[in-house]
Amino acid sequence: MPIVMDRDRVSRTLTRIAHEIVERNRGVDQLALVGVRTRGVPIANRLAALLLTITGHQVPTGALDITLYRDDLMKHAVGPQPIVRRTEIPFSIDDRHIILVDDVLYTGRTIRAALNALNDFGRPRTIQLVVLVDRGHRELPIKADYVGKNLPTALGETVQVRLDEADGIDDVSIERTEGGPA
Amino acid sequence: MSETASRLRGKDLLGIADLDAAEITLILDTAEAMKEVASRPIKKVPTLRGKTVINLFFEPSTRTRTSFEIAEKRLSADTLNIAIATSSVVKGETLIDTALNLEAIAPAIMVVRHSSSGACHLLARTCRAGIVNAGDGTHEHPTQGLLDAFTIRERKGRIAGLKVAIVGDLLHSRVFRSNVLLLTKLGAEVWACGPPTLTPPGLEQLGVHVTTRVDEAVDQADAVMMLRIQLERMQGGFFPSLREYFTVFGMTPERVRLAKPDAIVMHPGPMNRGVEIASEVADGPASVILDQVTNGVAVRMAVLYLLAGGGENEAAA
Amino acid sequence: MKLLLRGARLVDPASGVDGIRDVLVDGDRIALVAASIPAEAAAGARIVELGPALVVVPGLIDMHVHLREPGYEHKETVATGTASAVAGGFTAVACMPNTNPVNDNASVTRFILKQAAAADLARVYPIGAVSHGSNGEHLAEIADMREAGCVAFSDDGRPVATAGLMRRALEYTGMFQMPIIDHCEDRSLAGDGVAHEGFHAAQLGLRGIPSAAEDVMVDRDIALAHATGGHVHLAHVSTAGAVRAVRDGKMRGARVTCEVTPHHFTLCDERLLAPLIYDTNLKMNPPLRGTIDREALLAGIKDGSIDVIATDHAPHHADDKRVEFDRASFGIVGLETAVSLALDRLVHAGVIGLGRLVELLSVNPARILKIPGGRLAPGDVADLTIVAPDLMVTIAAAGFRSRARNTPFDGWTLRGGVAATLVGGRVVYANVAVPQAAGLAGRAS
Numbered sequence: 001m002p003i004v005m006d007r008d009r010v011s012r013t014l015t016r017i018a019h020e021i022v023e024r025n026r027g028v029d030q031l032a033l034v035g036v037r038t039r040g041v042p043i044a045n046r047l048a049a050l051l052l053t054i055t056g057h058q059v060p061t062g063a064l065d066i067t068l069y070r071d072d073l074m075k076h077a078v079g080p081q082p083i084v085r086r087t088e089i090p091f092s093i094d095d096r097h098i099i100l101v102d103d104v105l106y107t108g109r110t111i112r113a114a115l116n117a118l119n120d121f122g123r124p125r126t127i128q129l130v131v132l133v134d135r136g137h138r139e140l141p142i143k144a145d146y147v148g149k150n151l152p153t154a155l156g157e158t159v160q161v162r163l164d165e166a167d168g169i170d171d172v173s174i175e176r177t178e179g180g181p182a
Numbered sequence: 183m184s185e186t187a188s189r190l191r192g193k194d195l196l197g198i199a200d201l202d203a204a205e206i207t208l209i210l211d212t213a214e215a216m217k218e219v220a221s222r223p224i225k226k227v228p229t230l231r232g233k234t235v236i237n238l239f240f241e242p243s244t245r246t247r248t249s250f251e252i253a254e255k256r257l258s259a260d261t262l263n264i265a266i267a268t269s270s271v272v273k274g275e276t277l278i279d280t281a282l283n284l285e286a287i288a289p290a291i292m293v294v295r296h297s298s299s300g301a302c303h304l305l306a307r308t309c310r311a312g313i314v315n316a317g318d319g320t321h322e323h324p325t326q327g328l329l330d331a332f333t334i335r336e337r338k339g340r341i342a343g344l345k346v347a348i349v350g351d352l353l354h355s356r357v358f359r360s361n362v363l364l365l366t367k368l369g370a371e372v373w374a375c376g377p378p379t380l381t382p383p384g385l386e387q388l389g390v391h392v393t394t395r396v397d398e399a400v401d402q403a404d405a406v407m408m409l410r411i412q413l414e415r416m417q418g419g420f421f422p423s424l425r426e427y428f429t430v431f432g433m434t435p436e437r438v439r440l441a442k443p444d445a446i447v448m449h450p451g452p453m454n455r456g457v458e459i460a461s462e463v464a465d466g467p468a469s470v471i472l473d474q475v476t477n478g479v480a481v482r483m484a485v486l487y488l489l490a491g492g493g494e495n496e497a498a499a
Numbered sequence: 500m501k502l503l504l505r506g507a508r509l510v511d512p513a514s515g516v517d518g519i520r521d522v523l524v525d526g527d528r529i530a531l532v533a534a535s536i537p538a539e540a541a542a543g544a545r546i547v548e549l550g551p552a553l554v555v556v557p558g559l560i561d562m563h564v565h566l567r568e569p570g571y572e573h574k575e576t577v578a579t580g581t582a583s584a585v586a587g588g589f590t591a592v593a594c595m596p597n598t599n600p601v602n603d604n605a606s607v608t609r610f611i612l613k614q615a616a617a618a619d620l621a622r623v624y625p626i627g628a629v630s631h632g633s634n635g636e637h638l639a640e641i642a643d644m645r646e647a648g649c650v651a652f653s654d655d656g657r658p659v660a661t662a663g664l665m666r667r668a669l670e671y672t673g674m675f676q677m678p679i680i681d682h683c684e685d686r687s688l689a690g691d692g693v694a695h696e697g698f699h700a701a702q703l704g705l706r707g708i709p710s711a712a713e714d715v716m717v718d719r720d721i722a723l724a725h726a727t728g729g730h731v732h733l734a735h736v737s738t739a740g741a742v743r744a745v746r747d748g749k750m751r752g753a754r755v756t757c758e759v760t761p762h763h764f765t766l767c768d769e770r771l772l773a774p775l776i777y778d779t780n781l782k783m784n785p786p787l788r789g790t791i792d793r794e795a796l797l798a799g800i801k802d803g804s805i806d807v808i809a810t811d812h813a814p815h816h817a818d819d820k821r822v823e824f825d826r827a828s829f830g831i832v833g834l835e836t837a838v839s840l841a842l843d844r845l846v847h848a849g850v851i852g853l854g855r856l857v858e859l860l861s862v863n864p865a866r867i868l869k870i871p872g873g874r875l876a877p878g879d880v881a882d883l884t885i886v887a888p889d890l891m892v893t894i895a896a897a898g899f900r901s902r903a904r905n906t907p908f909d910g911w912t913l914r915g916g917v918a919a920t921l922v923g924g925r926v927v928y929a930n931v932a933v934p935q936a937a938g939l940a941g942r943a944s
Contacts, residue, residue, distance in 0.1 A: 065215060069228055083186075268569060276821070
């Protein structure tokens, strides 16, 4: 299980991304962070904390569950049905610059679902995408605006992101599995 | 904290009798997420888009049917409401024939309410579509039981260890049966109270305390659930008059005071004010009757999602 | 035409016989029964080696069947019903009058007998209605029906409606020494119930028929039997209370007899829950009762309180059963499952021996209805059943001779079955699964 990013590396990467966000948006005016469940949420929260340190402003942060928007819900597939969790976006997204946050960008379908979901919440001014890892193999024309690390992978591999808030440890590793995109 | 299942077994929801505690918890947890959809400006998610859900009601019902209909529409399903007036005198098309004819339009799910206990089981055996029991005779009304449990859990944080009193026509109430099964599976202490003529045999075998004294049932209860009295029961000679029923079994403010100070009062609706429940109680601060209705939509969305939220067999993603 | 059945066990309690015997049939009569019949006596006879694994008994008699003809031929006819009977080992059946029109007069009785003669399989003894149309108001023409061939009277399907009518009926038939057969059910207690009133029906939301509905009428009928000296035969008893009342009534000298069905001594109401919940093939009247009741029935079978096993064979078209439980017709078929259930659940289970079983299925029905049969002594009519007590049988409803398939026992594997059935010396059924029966098959219909 080769570790490609350790705790230190994750931390520096997120700091770098936070600075990039500020730079590209010329500040944090009208910005809001929306983390895609599950691991996009702690990353979004960390970015919010970093942005607060950098700018002194609290950027509104929400959590988005995209299960109900997935295009691949398979009845009686092998394995458990995806659990639906609460979406919590306690602010209006109209006219905001939404920073969508996820841990791994892969086929792009999760982000496609997230875009559809956000569409039902309102009409943001812009949507930008932060991912900790881009592992390639896109199936849709989706690209990230801010990438922590580009990690070329084979189809038979999976990228594991572990975060302190969920897993008690911070790291990114690559594992071998069978099969292609889920 | 009970474990949660990862999926529901089977294609149907026929009764609480077929669910274990883990599956019940899964439904309630999913309903929480579904409830949030109702607070959005656009109260819709695309999950059942392109799926057809048929509401096949052989008994008239406005509230349950509209609740299911809203739930289905919020999940973007195509809904079809079919109300069939049946009479034991008019023979007409058999239940099975009616259902099989509807299968021709390939519904993912049929939500069925019927006056015969076991009607949904018969359909589940015969039809490919998933069958959701919206009330079969005097047998079960599982989504009502689930929304009642959801409401209790929402208000009290848990179900295990709570004292829940259920008062009314225990014999004929499918709501009672579903609730008893569900509450005992989740570890609540259930007290059932009603006239002896309306109490089914063997309740103690379900782990339920049985009493004919309302005061005893309601004493220090965390939740009090009133069941609807059907006026035909008076004609059937089960009790002498509605006035007497209210005097002996009705939920009055005095009786509510015997429960815990933060107790909730519930009713599946529609209410007979002044028969099983006093207006002051129905409209009072302890009443969660309207929450039950709201929660009904969320619970039904959860059930529909868990039964049909995947692809149809032929349409792999 | 002579037929020699060699080497089987003969169980004929009316003759006091239980052992290996040869049986010589000549024409339609029993000619000779002996431990070993010499060749000269059997000259010209067709010889069939049965062997000790098979048991010859007096022809079984089912005194409670519904043949449905006239009026409900889509469910069953006399022809298909009697074919079903002989396949089940029965040489005679008594058929209930709830046909359409009701058998409340001599011409319907004669029609049924004509159909039976045409089918030429099991003997048919019609039971006539007690009241016109079985409406419970006026006595039907009992003497006339008796003349035409009825052997007993009943309003089955319904109870004999009032105590007053029951009294008159018992008095009237008393002059002929014939029994009134009553389906004991107080309608005001039973209401529109569909299952035994108890925990399981309540769990399933099914309206209950309380045991008391049967018990109050059993008590009524026994009291009237005492009062009139008439003979009341209680159909399909199902409750512990009924068994107790019969035992008590007999002890005190009432002329009461009763019967039990195989489904009542085999199944209980908990079966409604599993393996097939709401199975309409578990819906009958009286309903399957609780464990205590079933145990009381077994005790009654054992101690003689219960006189007869009768199937209450109630064929229904699939359309009448493939509906909601409330709407399904009451009743199941029984002719082709009775012997296997009796052998497996009574004899092999150690409740009773074969001798007692023969009393329940042959001797007593013959005695109660005063019809020929129940014994295989020389000179007796050669109605006999050859039973294979150790044959493993899997019930297959699809293969029933009955027109109907409504049985809850489909797929059951039971120990014990029928090898062959002979009526009047003629082989009317031979089971191809039994090798020794093949020897008889040449003459089977």
